[in-house]
Amino acid sequence: MFRNCFAALMVGALSLVSASAFAEDAKVTIDNFTFTPSELHVAVGSNVTWTNNDDIPHTVVDADTPKTTKSPPLDTGDHYSRVFDKPGTYHYFCSLHPHMQGTVVVQ
Amino acid sequence: MDQHNDLTTPNDNDETEGTSRRGMLKCMVWAGAGVLWTMKGGVPRSSLLGSAEAAVPAAFSFMQISDSHIGFNAAPNMDTNGTLQSAIDLVNKQKSGASLMIHTGDVSQLSKDAQFDTADQIVRGARLDTHYVPGEHDVLVDDGKGFFDRFTPNAPNGWYSFDQEGVHFIALNNVQNLKAGGLGNLGADQIAWLAKDLAGRSASQPIIVFAHIPLWVVSQEWGWGTDDSAQALALLRPFGSVTVLNGHIHQVMQKVEGNCTFHTARSTAFPQPAPGTAPSPGPIKDLPPGQLRSMLGIAKIARVETNSPLAIIDTPLSA
Numbered sequence: 001m002f003r004n005c006f007a008a009l010m011v012g013a014l015s016l017v018s019a020s021a022f023a024e025d026a027k028v029t030i031d032n033f034t035f036t037p038s039e040l041h042v043a044v045g046s047n048v049t050w051t052n053n054d055d056i057p058h059t060v061v062d063a064d065t066p067k068t069t070k071s072p073p074l075d076t077g078d079h080y081s082r083v084f085d086k087p088g089t090y091h092y093f094c095s096l097h098p099h100m101q102g103t104v105v106v107q
Numbered sequence: 108m109d110q111h112n113d114l115t116t117p118n119d120n121d122e123t124e125g126t127s128r129r130g131m132l133k134c135m136v137w138a139g140a141g142v143l144w145t146m147k148g149g150v151p152r153s154s155l156l157g158s159a160e161a162a163v164p165a166a167f168s169f170m171q172i173s174d175s176h177i178g179f180n181a182a183p184n185m186d187t188n189g190t191l192q193s194a195i196d197l198v199n200k201q202k203s204g205a206s207l208m209i210h211t212g213d214v215s216q217l218s219k220d221a222q223f224d225t226a227d228q229i230v231r232g233a234r235l236d237t238h239y240v241p242g243e244h245d246v247l248v249d250d251g252k253g254f255f256d257r258f259t260p261n262a263p264n265g266w267y268s269f270d271q272e273g274v275h276f277i278a279l280n281n282v283q284n285l286k287a288g289g290l291g292n293l294g295a296d297q298i299a300w301l302a303k304d305l306a307g308r309s310a311s312q313p314i315i316v317f318a319h320i321p322l323w324v325v326s327q328e329w330g331w332g333t334d335d336s337a338q339a340l341a342l343l344r345p346f347g348s349v350t351v352l353n354g355h356i357h358q359v360m361q362k363v364e365g366n367c368t369f370h371t372a373r374s375t376a377f378p379q380p381a382p383g384t385a386p387s388p389g390p391i392k393d394l395p396p397g398q399l400r401s402m403l404g405i406a407k408i409a410r411v412e413t414n415s416p417l418a419i420i421d422t423p424l425s426a
Contacts, residue, residue: 032387063287073247093287099330
């Protein structure tokens with residue numbers, strides 16, 4: 001009985017979380033030295049994956065100082081994923097080609 | 108005292124053959140087989156060469172290769188080892204009298220030790236003392252330690268200088284700690300080092316500066332320039348003859364400003380488009396068959412005996 005109640009409570013709690021957050025996967029592509037979309041809006045907890053379609057390597061690096069996250073160099077077809085746990089506006093760029101910039105807005 | 112003093116000392120009011128030394132000449136882009144670049148009486152001149160064999164009587168010369176991108180394996184070049192080898196073969200044909208060689212960066216595609224090693228082995232075939240600066244592709248891991256350990260063992264930050272036959276060479280690193288939205292970057296530490304390196308030096312000593320990314324803005328939009336290059340160039344302004352050699356843009360471009368001549372060399376791996384002519388600065392992929400090697404090449408830089416200027420001859424791997 002107690003066990004069933006606990007399970008029901010857990011299900012309720014989980015559905016509450018998912019109802020309020022809509023955490024989901026999101027994608028950013030890199031083509032022609034450009035991040036697309038350049039501004040991405042996601043919910044807290046979302047996993048964002050960048051994919052490099054260029055023949056030239058790129059990186060995804062935190063634009064703030066100090067830099068907290070930095071992807072390894074992404075060769076053609078390589079992916080890099082990051083989960084955004086906290087709300088905020090995250091500016092990033094490519095450390096090889098710093099004119100390439102993007103933003104992830106986490107709500 | 109020295110015979111080239113009158114030729115290399117800056118003079119604001121001097122106008123020779125109608126060209127102000129201080130005046131910025133039009134940026135010149137050459138797509139031809141080669142460029143001969145000379146300075147006479149302090150005034151730079153250039154002319155297209157029909158032949159790779161055009162000889163310049165030189166007291167001093169050296170070779171430049173750039174952007175070998177070992178590890179790149181896509182259109183238009185599936186064999187960057189082979190094209191680097193062709194470039195070294197061409198160096199060996201042209202190197203008569205050359206004292207040394209410089210490699211202006213992007214030795215590798217992905218900073219991998221195997222890529223550095225392959226490049227190192229091929230470049231050693233030129234049997235010339237070779238001085239390197241890093242490109243952004245060479246410092247992708249461990250803050251460039253793999254590159255510096257191998258190619259600039261006495262300069263852990265990638266900047267250094269040396270003298271060769273009266274010419275002062277300055278190697279600069281403008282590919283690290285780049286800022287979001289910015290261009291290439293030298294940084295305060297390197298500029299302070301440069302000021303110290305130049306302090307007390309005779310203004311008549313010819314200066315060769317080499318770095319990967321151009322020290323003049325070729326294209327803001329594509330990031331082809333260096334944010335704080337003006338500070339470095341200000342330190343070089345007192346010198347009568349300054350030549351700045353770069354790579355990065357995989358095509359020959361030249362500019363003259365006062366006593367300073369800027370020149371970028373071809374890549375040995377793949378060509379890139381002229382600014383504004385393509386959606387991105389990525390490799391030109393759709394080349395007609397057989398055309399690739401005409402867009403790759405090497406450069407030979409010579410100082411002409413009589414006037415102490417420099418002449419630069421760019422030669423493609425094939426016509």
